[in-house]
Structures are given as C-alpha cells and as structure tokens.
Amino acid sequence: MTTLAHRNPAPPTQAALLKAHTKAQVLEQLRIPVAVISSTVFPTLALLFFVIPQEMVTSNPITALTAIAQLALFGVMSSFLFNYGIGIAEERANPWNSYLRTLPAGPVPSTIARALTAMMFAFFALIPVLILGGLMTSAPEAFTNGELSWSRIPLSVVVWLFCGLPFLALGLFIGYLCTSKVAIAVTQVVFFPMAFAGGMMLPPIMFPDWLNTFSLFLPSRAARDIAVQVLSGQGMHASSVLCLVAWTLVLGGLALWANRRDQGRRFR
Amino acid sequence: MKVPALVAERTSEATSNSASNPTEQRTTAVLASVTNASKSFGNTTALSGINLDIHAGEALGLLGPNGAGKSTLISLLAGLRRADSGRVELFGRNPLDPKARLQLGTTPQATSVPQTLKLRETVDFVAAHYPDPVPTAELLADFGLSKMAEKQCGALSGGQQRRLLVALALVGRPRLVVLDEPTTGLDVDARETLWQRLEEYRRGGGTLLITSHYLEEIQALASRVVVIDRGTVIADGSVDEIRSHVAISKVSFKSQLPASFFESFPQAVSAATSAKGITTVVTQDADATVRQLVREGVEFTGLEVHAASLEEAFLALTRHSSEAATETAKDSA
Numbered sequence: 139m140t141t142l143a144h145r146n147p148a149p150p151t152q153a154a155l156l157k158a159h160t161k162a163q164v165l166e167q168l169r170i171p172v173a174v175i176s177s178t179v180f181p182t183l184a185l186l187f188f189v190i191p192q193e194m195v196t197s198n199p200i201t202a203l204t205a206i207a208q209l210a211l212f213g214v215m216s217s218f219l220f221n222y223g224i225g226i227a228e229e230r231a232n233p234w235n236s237y238l239r240t241l242p243a244g245p246v247p248s249t250i251a252r253a254l255t256a257m258m259f260a261f262f263a264l265i266p267v268l269i270l271g272g273l274m275t276s277a278p279e280a281f282t283n284g285e286l287s288w289s290r291i292p293l294s295v296v297v298w299l300f301c302g303l304p305f306l307a308l309g310l311f312i313g314y315l316c317t318s319k320v321a322i323a324v325t326q327v328v329f330f331p332m333a334f335a336g337g338m339m340l341p342p343i344m345f346p347d348w349l350n351t352f353s354l355f356l357p358s359r360a361a362r363d364i365a366v367q368v369l370s371g372q373g374m375h376a377s378s379v380l381c382l383v384a385w386t387l388v389l390g391g392l393a394l395w396a397n398r399r400d401q402g403r404r405f406r
Numbered sequence: 407m408k409v410p411a412l413v414a415e416r417t418s419e420a421t422s423n424s425a426s427n428p429t430e431q432r433t434t435a436v437l438a439s440v441t442n443a444s445k446s447f448g449n450t451t452a453l454s455g456i457n458l459d460i461h462a463g464e465a466l467g468l469l470g471p472n473g474a475g476k477s478t479l480i481s482l483l484a485g486l487r488r489a490d491s492g493r494v495e496l497f498g499r500n501p502l503d504p505k506a507r508l509q510l511g512t513t514p515q516a517t518s519v520p521q522t523l524k525l526r527e528t529v530d531f532v533a534a535h536y537p538d539p540v541p542t543a544e545l546l547a548d549f550g551l552s553k554m555a556e557k558q559c560g561a562l563s564g565g566q567q568r569r570l571l572v573a574l575a576l577v578g579r580p581r582l583v584v585l586d587e588p589t590t591g592l593d594v595d596a597r598e599t600l601w602q603r604l605e606e607y608r609r610g611g612g613t614l615l616i617t618s619h620y621l622e623e624i625q626a627l628a629s630r631v632v633v634i635d636r637g638t639v640i641a642d643g644s645v646d647e648i649r650s651h652v653a654i655s656k657v658s659f660k661s662q663l664p665a666s667f668f669e670s671f672p673q674a675v676s677a678a679t680s681a682k683g684i685t686t687v688v689t690q691d692a693d694a695t696v697r698q699l700v701r702e703g704v705e706f707t708g709l710e711v712h713a714a715s716l717e718e719a720f721l722a723l724t725r726h727s728s729e730a731a732t733e734t735a736k737d738s739a
Contacts, residue, residue: 147537147538148537149505149508149536149537150534150535150536150537154534155534155535157534158530158531158534158535159531161527161531162520162523162527162528162531165522165523165527166520166522166523169522169523169558170522232518233518234518234519234520236486237512237513237518237574239485239486240484240485240486240507240510240512241504241507241532241535242504242505242506242507242508242510242535242536242578243504243535244504
C-alpha cells in the first residue's frame with residue numbers, strides 16, 4: 139500500500155505544477171456554469187442591446203470596430219476583476235487553501251494558473267463578441283476593403299488580454315484585503331464607474347472635457363484606447379502605454395503588499 | 407547536507423519502531439525539529455520558546471487544551487507560518503522552502519474539499535506535486551473510495567471526505583505525516599478504518615505527528631506523547647511514562663458522603679459522584695487515599711483502584727502546569 143518512497147526521482151517541474159493547478163482551477167470554474175455564463179455572455183449582450191441598434195455606429199466600420207474593442211475589453215476587465223477579486227477572497231476563507239500551501243509548491247504555480255484561467259474565460263467572452271460584431275455590423279468591411287490587415291484580429295485578442303493586467307492586479311488587491319462578501323460589493327462599486335469613465339460603454343468622444351481629462355488618468359481609459367487602437371488603427375493617446383504600465387506597477391505593488399499583509403495576519 | 411544520511415539510516419530504524427520503546431526511537435534520525443521557537447499573534451503568545459524533535463519512525467501524539475499552541479506549532483512545521491524567533495527545520499531545511507515539504511503529508515483541519523472537483527481529479531491534482539506518488543486508483547481502493555472516484559467531492563459524506571483527506575496526506579509517499587484532528591466527527595467504524603490505514607503506514611516505516619481531542623486516539627496510535635500548554639512543552643514521554651509521570655490513579659467506591667468531602671483529601675486531584683452513586687477520586691497517591699478513607703472511618707463499599715486514563719493524566723498535567731514544568735526540567739537534568 140502506501141509505502142515510503144524507495145526511489146528518489148526528481149520532483150515535478152514548475153511547468154508540471156502549473157499544468158496541474160491550471161487544470162484544477164479550470165475544472166472548478168467550468169462546473170459552476172452560472173459563473174462561466176454570466177462572465178462570458180455579458181459583453182455579448184451589451185453589444186447586442188446597446189451597439190447593434192445604433193445604425194450610426196454599426197454602419198461605419200471604424201466606429202463599429204471601436205465599439206467591439208471597447209466591449210471586448212469590458213469583458214476582459216470584468217473577467218479579471220471578478221475572477222480574481224472574489225475568487226481570491228473566497229479562497230482565503232477556505233481551509234483547503236491552507237492545505238494547498240503545505241504542498242511542495244511555492245506560490246508561483248497557483249498564481250500564474252489563476253491568471254491563465256482568468257485569461258481563458260476572458261478569451262471565451264471575446265469569441266461571441268467578435269462573431270456577433272462580424273455578422274451584425276459593418277466592421278468586416280474595414281478588412282475586406284484592404285484598409286486594415288486581417289492579422290489585427292488575432293493580435294487584438296492577445297493585446298486585450300494583456301491590457302487586462304492592471305485589473306488582474308486590482309482584483310488581487312481587493313481579494314487579499316476583503317472578505318468575500320465585501321469583495322463582491324467593492325468589485326462592483328469599482329468596476330462600473332471605472333468601465334464607464336474609461337470609455338468602455340460610451341466612447342470618450344461623447345464625454346465632456348473635464349471627464350475626458352480625468353478619464354485619461356484611469357487605467358481603464360488607457361487600456362481601452364490601446365484596445366481600440368490595435369483593432370481599428372486609431373484612438374490611442376501618447377500617454378496611453380505609459381499610463382497602463384504605471385497603473386500595472388502601482389496595482390501590482392499594492393497586490394503584493396496586500397498579499398504579504400494577509401499572510402502576516404492570518405491565523406486560526 | 408543532512409538528507410542522504412537520513413535515507414541511509416531509515417532501513418535500520420524501520421524495524422525498531424515498536425510502540426513500547428520510545429527511548430530507542432530517540433536515537434533515530436531527526437526528521438523535524440523546532441528549537442526555541444516563539445510565535446505571537448498581536449498580544450497573544452501562541453508559542454514561547456518551544457523545543458521539539460520528531461524522530462524517524464515514531465508516532466508522536468500532541469496533546470494540549472484549546473489554545474495551547476498545537477495548531478500554531480503544526481503550522482510552523484508545515485510551512486504555513488514563520489516563527490518570530492527560534493529555528494524550525496523539516497528534513498534539514500526551512501519548512502517555508504517547498505523542497506522541504508516534498509516528504510511531508512498533511513490534512514486540513516476541517517472538511518474543506520473542493521466541492522466541484524471529482525475525487526479522482528482531486529487526488530490527481532495533489533499527486534502532481536510529488537515525484538513518486540501512489541497511483542490514484544490504488545490509493546482510492548486502499549481507502550475504500552474506488553466507487554466514488556467519478557463523484558464530485560461535494561457529494562461525499564462527512565466520513566468519506568475525511569477518508570479522502572487522510573488519503574491525500576499519504577499520496578506523495580511522505581516520510582512524515584502530520585494529522586491535525588484527523589477523526590473529528592467520525593463514527594467509530596470510520597475511525598477504526600483510518601486508524602488501520604495509519605498503522606499500516608507506520609509499519610511501512612512512516613513517521614506520524616498527530617493531534618487529537620480523542621485521547622483514545624492518541625493512546626491507540628502514538629508511541630510518544632508530548633503535552634503542550636501555554637506555548638511550551640510541559641511533558642514528553644511514552645504513553646506509560648506520561649501516566650506514571652503524574653502518578654495518577656482513580657479510586658472508586660460507593661459512599662453516602664458528597665464528592666466534595668473527598669476533594670479535600672491530601673493528594674486528591676478531583677472527585678465526582680456518578681449517577682449510579684459511585685464516587686471516583688482522582689488522586690496522585692492511591693495508597694494514601696485508601697489509608698485516609700479508612701482513617702476517617704468512611705462507610706464505603708465496592709472499592710476499586712485503577713490507573714488513570716491518558717485523559718485524566720493530561721488534565722492533571724495541565725492543571726499543575728507550572729509544577730510539571732519544573733519536574734520535567736528536573737527529569738532532564
């Protein structure tokens with residue numbers, strides 16, 4: 139039966155651990171269909187109800203692409219914030235998580251696995267947005283008439299996922315700081331104003347000046363501008379990349395601080 | 407490094423780990439050691455300069471009242487927390503280093519399995535952390551869980567979940583298994599099954615550190631008992647030694663007098679009268695108590711004298727914690 143180790147084979151590699159953690163997390167998520175469905179269909183529904191009926195937006199390929207990119211990033215942001223913020227907070231309350239910390243793996247595999255899982259579900263949210271956008275708006279014309287290269291589409295998907303990084307860090311920060319009930323509330327309070335002020339619901343062209351200026355300092359706006367630029371070839375500001383990187387560093391630092399603080403405080 | 411030496415020594419000690427011979431075990435390799443470790447949470451001192459060595463092949467039972475520091479001590483050994491001061495070593499390394507935990511098996515305290523993962527997936531997942539895990543099918547069969555392999559963990563009964571958790575502690579073929587309250591809330595059958603599994607693990611040369619509220623469990627599984635109270639070790643020895651250390655006996659008889667009368671006897675620790683009218687005096691000197699009974703001219707019938715259970719010894723130890731501590735110091739000098 140369960141005898142002691144006789145041989146002394148090498149311990150599993152980080153890659154093997156990462157694979158095991160990712161698999162477990164993906165399976166856990168997939169078995170809670172409500173969570174999967176709500177995060178994947180939300181951006182698609184927003185596209186269907188708020189963008190498709192507006193003839194003005196859908197008839198122009200560039201404005202259609204802008205709307206698609208905005209909502210795609212909206213999906214990425216919600217997936218990252220909710221998956222991480224609430225997921226981590228729930229996990230902290232669960233003794234299973236303490237058990238996992240006694241296994242011979244450092245914090246890296248589970249943290250990266252969580253990022254990969256969040257990216258995977260965000261990716262699922264992007265697919266229907268792209269399909270619907272392709273079928274029901276004039277967006278494909280920008281590619282068929284040769285104005286834009288088709289390669290922008292796969293590139294956009296990758297860039298969108300990376301644009302979500304500051305929100306991933308923000309989710310971690312909230313998750314390590316709050317209990318799961320508080321985390322749900324805080325995430326929602328942070329999410330909607332940030333999405334709106336970042337120009338993910340209404341394009342920033344429609345903002346009053348003061349809001350536009352304020353918006354340019356937000357990570358959601360920077361991410362939105364980059365997301366729109368990479369798909370439609372316009373919309374980015376000189377400060378966008380700098381702003382996004384700065385926010386990623388700041389929020390990443392806060393997430394790390396919250397993680398340390400949490401480890402120090404926790405006891406039973 | 408220490409590790410190769412440990413492996414070489416293991417074969418010789420595996421045969422000598424009989425429960426009755428703790429002194430011999432102390433000569434075997436040290437798998438884990440805690441040296442002068444302290445840990446506080448805010449104003450609460452959980453551990454104050456605790457020392458403990460865990461030797462290969464022994465089954466160490468950790469006893470102590472709630473809040474004595476048992477869970478904190480285990481969390482230091484399992485790499486969940488860092489000691490404020492002092493040294494903690496696991497297989498010659500810092501337990502916070504994941505490599506130190508390759509030969510460690512633990513279970514969580516509460517039933518907290520991931521609800522939506524299937525049993526097989528859960529075991530596979532944990533097994534993926536070890537170089538040479540027990541095949542999942544084999545492990546599930548050993549714990550009588552084969553039929554449940556494709557069920558989600560959330561669908562298991564409390565007893566099945568508990569069996570799964572202990573199985574998980576063994577999946578990596580660990581040399582040291584730490585079990586924190588492994589059978590809390592289990593029925594007698596399920597507990598017996600788990601005890602059997604742990605006995606098999608021990609016979610295979612495994613080392614066990616176990617905490618339990620069930621003293622019966624410690625008595626059944628442990629070859630060495632360490633009692634901690636207020637963050638330090640107050641007694642350390644075999645089950646028999648711990649009992650004789652406090653020299654506790656039970657003197658029981660039928661009498662008309664109230665239990666409180668006997669509490670004032672010299673040497674008496676406590677006295678109580680059962681519903682059936684049998685008075686039991688827990689005493690540090692049964693002979694003196696019986697002599698006193700006779701001298702006082704107490705009317706009594708059905709006199710019996712028993713050695714105390716571990717539970718009674720443990721209660722006496724923690725009650726006289728400060729005295730016991732000086733005694734331990736004297737013994738080791």
